[in-house]
Amino acid sequence: MSKNRILVIEDDKDIADSIGLNLELSGYDHTIIDDGLEAAKRLSEDHSFDLALLDVMLPGLDGFALMEHMQKYNIPVIYLTAKADVPSRIKGLKIGAEDYIVKPFSVLELLVRIEKVLDRAGKLNKVLRCRDITIDTEKRTVTKSGEAVALQPLEFDLLVKLIKFKNCTMSRERLLSEIWGVDFVGGTRTVDTHVASLRKKLGLEGVIVTVTRIGYRLED
Amino acid sequence: MKLRTKLTVFSILLLAAAIALCCAIIISFAYQGEVESITSAGISDFEDLYREFVWSSTDSIPDSPIVRRSYIINKFRSLADAGEFVLQKGDEFWVNNTGFDVKSILPAGKAAKLSESGSTQYKLARIDGADYFIAANPASIAQEDYYVSLMRNVTPQINSVRSLAAKCALVGAVITAIAAYAMHLIVLRSLLPIKALQEGANQLSGGKYAERIPVHGHDELSELAADFNSMAEAIEGNMQELNERAERQQAFINDLSHELKTPVTSILLSSETLLSRSVPPDAAQNALVRIYDQCKWLEQLSGKLMTLVLLQGEISLREESVAQLLEAVKESTADKLEKQGMKLCLNCETDTLPMDFDLMRSALVNLVENARKASRDGQTIYLCAKNNTIEVRDFGQGIPPKELPRITEPFYMVDKSRSKKQGGAGLGLAIVQRIASAHGAALTAESVPGEFTSIKIVFPTK
Numbered sequence: 094m095s096k097n098r099i100l101v102i103e104d105d106k107d108i109a110d111s112i113g114l115n116l117e118l119s120g121y122d123h124t125i126i127d128d129g130l131e132a133a134k135r136l137s138e139d140h141s142f143d144l145a146l147l148d149v150m151l152p153g154l155d156g157f158a159l160m161e162h163m164q165k166y167n168i169p170v171i172y173l174t175a176k177a178d179v180p181s182r183i184k185g186l187k188i189g190a191e192d193y194i195v196k197p198f199s200v201l202e203l204l205v206r207i208e209k210v211l212d213r214a215g216k217l218n219k220v221l222r223c224r225d226i227t228i229d230t231e232k233r234t235v236t237k238s239g240e241a242v243a244l245q246p247l248e249f250d251l252l253v254k255l256i257k258f259k260n261c262t263m264s265r266e267r268l269l270s271e272i273w274g275v276d277f278v279g280g281t282r283t284v285d286t287h288v289a290s291l292r293k294k295l296g297l298e299g300v301i302v303t304v305t306r307i308g309y310r311l312e313d
Numbered sequence: 314m315k316l317r318t319k320l321t322v323f324s325i326l327l328l329a330a331a332i333a334l335c336c337a338i339i340i341s342f343a344y345q346g347e348v349e350s351i352t353s354a355g356i357s358d359f360e361d362l363y364r365e366f367v368w369s370s371t372d373s374i375p376d377s378p379i380v381r382r383s384y385i386i387n388k389f390r391s392l393a394d395a396g397e398f399v400l401q402k403g404d405e406f407w408v409n410n411t412g413f414d415v416k417s418i419l420p421a422g423k424a425a426k427l428s429e430s431g432s433t434q435y436k437l438a439r440i441d442g443a444d445y446f447i448a449a450n451p452a453s454i455a456q457e458d459y460y461v462s463l464m465r466n467v468t469p470q471i472n473s474v475r476s477l478a479a480k481c482a483l484v485g486a487v488i489t490a491i492a493a494y495a496m497h498l499i500v501l502r503s504l505l506p507i508k509a510l511q512e513g514a515n516q517l518s519g520g521k522y523a524e525r526i527p528v529h530g531h532d533e534l535s536e537l538a539a540d541f542n543s544m545a546e547a548i549e550g551n552m553q554e555l556n557e558r559a560e561r562q563q564a565f566i567n568d569l570s571h572e573l574k575t576p577v578t579s580i581l582l583s584s585e586t587l588l589s590r591s592v593p594p595d596a597a598q599n600a601l602v603r604i605y606d607q608c609k610w611l612e613q614l615s616g617k618l619m620t621l622v623l624l625q626g627e628i629s630l631r632e633e634s635v636a637q638l639l640e641a642v643k644e645s646t647a648d649k650l651e652k653q654g655m656k657l658c659l660n661c662e663t664d665t666l667p668m669d670f671d672l673m674r675s676a677l678v679n680l681v682e683n684a685r686k687a688s689r690d691g692q693t694i695y696l697c698a699k700n701n702t703i704e705v706r707d708f709g710q711g712i713p714p715k716e717l718p719r720i721t722e723p724f725y726m727v728d729k730s731r732s733k734k735q736g737g738a739g740l741g742l743a744i745v746q747r748i749a750s751a752h753g754a755a756l757t758a759e760s761v762p763g764e765f766t767s768i769k770i771v772f773p774t775k
Contacts, residue, residue, distance in 0.1 A: 105575050105578075105579065107579040107583075107603045107606065107607060108575065108578055108579045108582060110599065110603065111579060111582035111583050111586060111600065111603065112582065114586060114592065114596050114599075114600065115582075115586055115590070118586075118590050118591075118592065175571050175574035175575060175578070176571075196574045196575070196577075196578040197574060197577045197578035197581045197582075198578070198581075199581070199585060200582055200585045200586055200589075201585070201589065260590045260591050260592075261589055261590050262589050262590070310591060312591055
């Protein structure tokens with residue numbers, strides 16, 4: 094299965110480039126367009142996008158006006174805009190956006206929201222790949238170079254989380270609360286033992302790197 | 314005490330006093346006139362009798378005392394009207410129908426306040442509720458002393474004066490009462506505008522600045538009401554201006570916070586990426602460059618904002634040479650223009666204008682910069698001064714008509730992405746506008762897209 098394709102329509106080049114870099118690092122394909130009219134034109138030629146990140150104030154055609162083009166091709170939309178007023182948010186969500194994020198925003202939050210929207214739209218890749226490891230999130234199976242590897246349920250969840258946020262540093266606290274749940278009473282040492290066993294079972298020494306005093310990062 | 318009570322009471326008191334004084338004077342004239350006529354009639358009657366009596370009694374006076382007595386009494390009675398005249402010899406009354414002892418009423422001597430006419434003494438006296446005119450004169454007939462007197466009842470005449478006084482008092486009282494009522498109404502009516510003023514002031518202090526007092530007539534209170542209205546108008550105007558200013562400031566702050574979001578978002582995105590992700594070296598370098606660029610842009614923005622804020626105050630104007638000003642602008646912009654092969658063409662027909670030289674130069678440099686950004690390489694920009702107008706004209710891309718009215722709004726950019734690439738914050742024309750209005754000058758813009766743009770600073774005519 095190929096990578097998810099994300100359309101970024103944003104007229105500020107710096108912001109568009111930063112978003113693009115992050116999408117790339119997270120394993121998404123992306124296309125950047127800086128003009129509303131141009132975007133409408135390009136969509137009629139190529140519309141196989143899984144998601145669109147739309148600015149509202151755009152030259153040519155504004156983000157609200159672009160919504161109908163998106164809906165024509167069934168592309169879910171997240172608005173990324175400096176317009177923070179409540180009427181604009183309501184309008185954005187009412188005309189069909191999946192989410193409305195006000196600038197300035199955190200890139201990690203954006204990635205989570207992208208994932209959620211893709212998931213809801215059923216466009217999230219069920220099969221994750223990282224190096225020679227293939228993970229089927231539906232069947233919950235892991236293969237390394239074609240050979241099945243048996244993982245504990247929590248080890249599996251941890252691996253999926255690290256791969257979804259590959260190249261992002263994940264703190265122990267965050268991993269703990271997102272995988273073990275906020276009620277878990279054990280210490281962060283639990284995370285360390287599970288990471289150690291993942292490294293051992295899948296030969297990921299040097300791929301899951303320890304970030305001193307913070308947590309872990311899976312490097313692709 | 315309220316003003317209307319004061320005015321009413323004092324004017325009534327004054328009116329009553331005036332009427333009373335008037336009546337008193339009229340009555341006193343009437344009384345004097347009456348007394349004079351009583352006196353002159355009395356004296357002339359008395360003296361006629363006295364002369365007749367003395368003259369006719371002297372020629373054939375009988376010798377015998379008894380005969381003489383009856384002769385004189387007869388003579389006196391034939392001459393005098395019965396009842397009013399009295400004849401005495403010594404203390405003995407020979408003829409007396411009055412019933413009074415005149416001699417005791419009219420005492421002789423200097424102590425008595427008597428009036429005299431010849432040797433006749435007379436006076437007006439009030440005895441037992443009746444008024445009398447009394448006149449007397451001693452007479453000597455045949456070496457014997459007699460005393461002739463007149464006692465005339467003048468009560469009706471005096472009473473007529475009294476009844477006049479009573480009528481006067483009554484009429485005066487009635488007139489005073491009517492006048493008092495009329496005065497009360499007049500005062501109430503003329504003080505009505507004060508009530509209206511009071512209500513107007515209450516409305517004003519209650520924040521209803523649009524309310525006005527109806528103005529009738531041309532008296533002082535109407536003038537006061539008109540003045541009050543113009544004061545209310547001034548207050549309304551000032552309040553409106555304050556509100557508008559607050560709105561403008563709010564809009565400016567909204568624009569500013571919106572304008573800050575883009576660079577802040579960009580800086581946050583890049584720095585967060587660098588902090589929390591493993592980024593390939595060249596991508597990391599790009600992210601750092603983005604952060605640096607945005608910080609620089611923010612720094613420029615803060616400088617321009619400072620200029621805008623500092624321009625709020627008053628500036629001092631001096632007559633400066635316009636030719637020098639244009640030269641200074643040319644000097645400041647030459648480098649950038651040269652790089653793009655552009656030329657700035659000067660044409661100065663104005664001698665001097667009142668200005669702050671540095672501010673006006675920076676305004677014109679701003680306009681020339683805008684013209685440069687709108688022009689194509691190799692084009693010429695014109696900077697001309699004529700009469701009270703300085704104009705910057707370029708033949709670049711122009712401004713669409715519907716954008717024209719908004720170009721001086723802070724943060725407004727016609728072509729946002731293009732302006733940003735050239736480091737614009739959308740504050741240039743807002744600053745120029747401020748500088749122009751600080752000079753009392755107007756900023757006017759005229760443009761045809763694809764043909765030309767002309768921005769003029771029109772100074773006030775002297």
